[in-house]
Amino acid sequence: MTPATLTLPHRLREQFPPLAAGRAYLDNAAGGLLPLRAIEAITAHLMRYGATNAMPSHQPGAEMLALKHRAREATALFLNAQPEDVALAQSATALAFRLSAAFARLWGPGDEVIVSGLEHEANASPWRELERVGVTVKVWHARQPEMRLHADDLAELLSDKTRLVSVTAASNALGITVDIPAVAAQVRAAGGWTMVDAVHAAPHTLPDVQAWGADFVMFSPYKVFGPHLGALWIKPEHLAYLPWPKLSFVPDGDITGIEHGTPQYELLAGWLGTLDYLRELGDSVELTRAALVSAYARIAELEKPVAERLISGLVGKENVTLYGPQNMTGRVGTAAFRVDGEFADQTAARLTAAGVDVAAGHFYAVQPLKDLGLYPEGVVRVSIAHYTSLDDVERLLAGI
Secondary structure (H helix, E strand, O other), rough: OOOOEEEEEHHHHOHHHHHHHHHHEOOOOOOOOOOHHHHHHHHHHHHOOOOOOOOOHHHHHEEEEEEEHHHHHHHHHHOOOOHHHHHEOOHHHHHHHHHHHOOOOOOOOOOOOEEEEOOHHHHOHHHHHHHHOOOOOEOOOOEOOOOOHHHHHHHHHHHOOOOEEEOOOOOOOOEEEHHHEEEEEHHHHHHHOOEEOOOOOOOOOOOOOHHOOOOOOEEOOOHHOOOEEEEEEEHHHOOOOOOOOOOOOOOOOOHHHHOOOOOOOHHHHHHHHHHHHHHHOOOOOOOHHHHHHHHHHHHEEEEHHHHHHHHEEEEEEOOOEOOOOOOOOOOOOOOEEOOOOOOOOHHHHHHHHEEEEEEEEOOOOHHHHHOOOOOOOEEEEOOOOOOOOHHHHHHHHHOO
């Protein structure tokens, strides 16, 4: 594959083997598809190393250590961070719960946490766990009908007791985006920390922890066309005194202390394969931050017409209720809707029988769907990626 071929969406789609089945895959919010080089990297790793662990006393073990370092460095590039501030583990949810365990050793009665009303439970349940040690948890509700977060509502909740505000960069259920730098600045001015869930935003917008100004940022490589992994960035000034449970020999302040256990080396290899795909999508010979910025400009270019057709097509159907914004302003290419006279799972079953794969349910987005009166039955969710075609969306609209 050369950069020239990437100008042709059908050639790009050939890099994602599941698309060859001819189905319209529209559940990218649950997990993206992997490009060939990521799949090949995982296979090559297992063929060469099996389940070899890091062990500096022999060559294969030393190569595992080097792989881990490369994956951390590349993930740091993806986040615009330093490698020593980035953790990689089995999921973002697991990392959030480990961070919550550290907070439980710092905070108690009289301390407060604010959870946004748009959150996936990965950025909500870990902080609600703090209620067990006496922390008060408040909800920053989104305003209906568009389900947007407003700074005035947050201001009413913030106080000198606020320790943490958790907020998503993009709602995994509704596709609504949030102005993270503005939220982080508001929380910082009140003396609190900001925890950002970038899981749903990261496939569409390149995270930038420096520009965002947050204290903690997590995302999931498996939503960004990689294998099942989670990643967490911690602002370096916090590392020295976050007392998460860890193995006894790991020094205080060492980010590896939160990773817990043996890394999934084959998946780290696959994630590096995905980043190499993004490097080439960015028309670069080396994996650099500039290459990733260029790749995401290409992703935005590819997604724009598909997302616009998705939203306009749903809005134009009289038998469909689209939740959240009724246009593409302040959203990514994810839509939650219901068809008149059908439960969400009925709509999804009918569509998948026709070769169009969408999601139905609440997707762990408990608070926003409760606020909309749609929990636990949920909604139909359609979510695109840069390899989604206009034909995929037309098949969806015709099937509805």
